[in-house]
Amino acid sequence: MSLTRSFRRRSLLGLSVAVGAALVATACTTTMPGRAVSVFDDPFKVAGMPATDGPTGLRPNAEAPARHVEGTDGGAIDELGASAISDIEDYWATAYPETFDERFKPVAELISWDANGFDGEFCGDSTYGLVNAGFCYADRTIGWDRGELLPALQRAHGDIGVLMVLAHEYGHAISRLGGLTGKDTPTLVAEQQADCFSGSYMRWVAEDSSQRFSLSTGEGLNNVLAGVISVRDPLLNEGDPDVGFDEHGSAFERLSAFQFGFTDGPSACAGIDLEEIAQRRGDLPVLLPEDQTGELPVSEESVRSMIEAMEVLFEPENPPALSFEPGDADSCADARPSPPASYCPATNTIVVDLDGLEDLSAPTDPDDAGSLAVGDNAAYSVLVSRYMLAIQQERGGLALDNAAAALRTACLTGVATAKLTKEIQTPDGDTIALTAGDVDEAVSGILMNGLAASDVNGDSVPSGFSRIDAFRLGVLGDTPRCFKRFP
Template sequence: MNRIGGRGASRPWRTTFVTAAVATVATVALLATACGTETPGKLQTVGDIAGLPVTHFESGFKPNAPTPRLAVRNVSGSQEDKVAVAAIADVSDYWTQLFPRHFGQQFRPVRSLLSYDPEADEIEVCGATTADAAMNAFYCPPEDLVAWDRSMLLPLLRERFGPMAIVTVLGHEYGHAVQYRLGERAGIDEQTSTIVKEQQADCFTGAYFRWMAEDNSKYFTVSTSEGLNQVMASLFFIRDEPGQSAAEASAHGTAFDRTYAFQLGFEQGALKCADIDQAEVDSRITEQPFDPNDSSGGDLRISEETVALLQRSLDQAFAGAQVETPKIVDDGGSCPDGPDTAPASYCPEGNTVSIDLATLADFGQPIDREAEFRGTESDGGLGDFAAFAEIASRYVQGIQHGVGASVDNANAGLRTSCLVGAWAGAISGDDHDNVLRLSPGDLDEAIAELLQPRSLIAADLNGHRVANGFARVESLRQGYLQGSQVCTRSYN
């Protein structure tokens, strides 16, 4: 985050959270309470995932999955290549079936496939060699080729996130081949920006995974809880670095942008993906350079001073609720004889948010990107906004409680996350009345927190949280992009 100290970059849209707060919290006042006897921290399975039931099982190969008959140059017998080849066969099946239905023409599968080991192979491809393409997977339009690094990238993805991460990456690369087949129908030409192409490809991947989740795949099965969690985590992992501009030739998007595009495809299908263009991307993309006046480099230290700024920011945002706002106090992170969701808890009896400042300060340390790639333990945290958002989640429960709304029913966690997103949207612009402003990477820190097993942003009063990361991330996104009123409509 950034404290206000200079003029920030303007945004093409704004969120009217302050004025919408009264309507949002007032209409949820009569919701019934529930979950009073559950164990604190228990996972909840509520609602659906874009109309599909919430399912829990191990995702990956189906027990009787066939062996793909594909010609793949330089392929090995590794588990990574087995998943990769099946993924290519599977996504090709998807487009062969759905392309005529969506776009009125037959689909032509990708002509060439290549597996490579960048440390052992030096194969000429797409004007370069595979030795220069470590930790990469790509589509080469002139050769109509999809290639992947089987010895570094794919093992890392499978070990960190499971087999569906490999399927995600190759589904994305195949999406680029689809773009070139669609051409003008997808708005793709030599002038199309990289970010539009990448957002489309992520969206096409989401549409493909919806088909898989509906049990249409011969090769894979994916649960809408743990399976999609793997997908969301892998999209977070392959995000762009904070501060990169969406106008750069290498821009792929923040984790917020990439998960948004994937969810758009999953929820609305491939036709919606083909409609993504520069105007649509510009209207909601979050990838932007750091403000020149951001002296903290996007990360504030979690301290008494910055928590006081957070208090002021939240009080400003919720002034329209016309209730007594909760006070944030550093007194251990749990409530005497009440809720214990340390390191931050909302205490209804005193209308306070109890925090453990020292623990949150550690949690708010910058993400260690090198440790992420190594897959090792990190001395860092999840970033300042992850810590601030956890405190904010307990604060917005106080606002809801103040108007009589339930903060421990089945949807309370998602409504809370949505309201945190709406607060984030309200401070995303360059309004000098704001005491805090989002910095590049802040929303990704919130997504990192939402994908944690112990996520607090999307937890109810007692720490019960929704089991699937897809719904958690979606709730934050809805609030951020649409404002607080959607939180009541979606999570009543």
């Protein structure tokens, strides 16, 4: 998203730089105001499953690994890797023939190395400095760095972080074995198919079918999604020499692919190709213009411009008022404050705590490989979500203080986000438009604190999966679809 004025250029809405494949994500925690609704109060499920909290990771009495690891030092992290692959193969032993109507063939070998050592080799190359995990197409092996990568994943996410990455790598093996990918398949397609296949396996674990691992559909699955976000493509400018090279997809695209597999199973993954990805991407920007940084500081001026843009896009008969006095939210007769942006139905007023909103937008260190996509649209998406509550209020007949309202708000925020792909001229002479990375910032915020997917009291459903799913429904749909899906 960018903001320009008719008489001068301004700096633009910004994005954090992400990492390449198989690096570390920070654990997902709720750090901002906002309260998750009890799963017992939430009428919605996670992709048809009950929304539950509980243990996530290697089971205390898990079955021993069925696979041997070449090059292992005999340590616990390689034991975890072997358990992960053994479990993934248990799933595909049944799921593969059901999906492809042919016998499943496990990968040939598992290979472990320490990236700090000089004597390892994987897929024909030295493993010195190779902090990664991968599937080798040439000899159908899967390998991982036990010295840096897997321990870092375990520290960031627990055992499920290791499982997530190895499930993705095994997804590449499944795509190749099933004839969905070949040597000429674009990286973008191969990576998102692997994301999808990993999602289908994770569903199996969440269904309590695994003998080795467990995964709750609450914080456990939220943590998995945080890992998916962390391996998004780095943000690039037009003209950057790396544009189009080794492209894996944005966080929004990779989350979508993962959710396809989790929701619809492995048969859905075969539908991911360049045409499908292009349709899913639509008009969402991928690259920043060369003369833009993508950073728009949160200010009273920028907040007013965003509210004006919403009025142009949604044309309410009674536009909400805007207050920059946080105390005004405390006196609302029919809603609790949801700082840093609150909506009061009684007065039809959006109340903004400017300092708090600015805190939401603070970019992470671009050199932090574990960062989520945090930036200015993590703040502006929260502001937009409060405007979407005003749109619901004007429609009439809708509760604004329950789980349906929270997910409806997420969906409508997605609609507004997609509408901003076109430049919006405001009455004050500003031009508002989405820029590359803004959608990733929105989904990161929705996962981290849920404020852009919350009801009028700032309450959100506990499942980040459901919150992001509702937001994506809006991005790829329209306003009527949101009201129909979340009546």
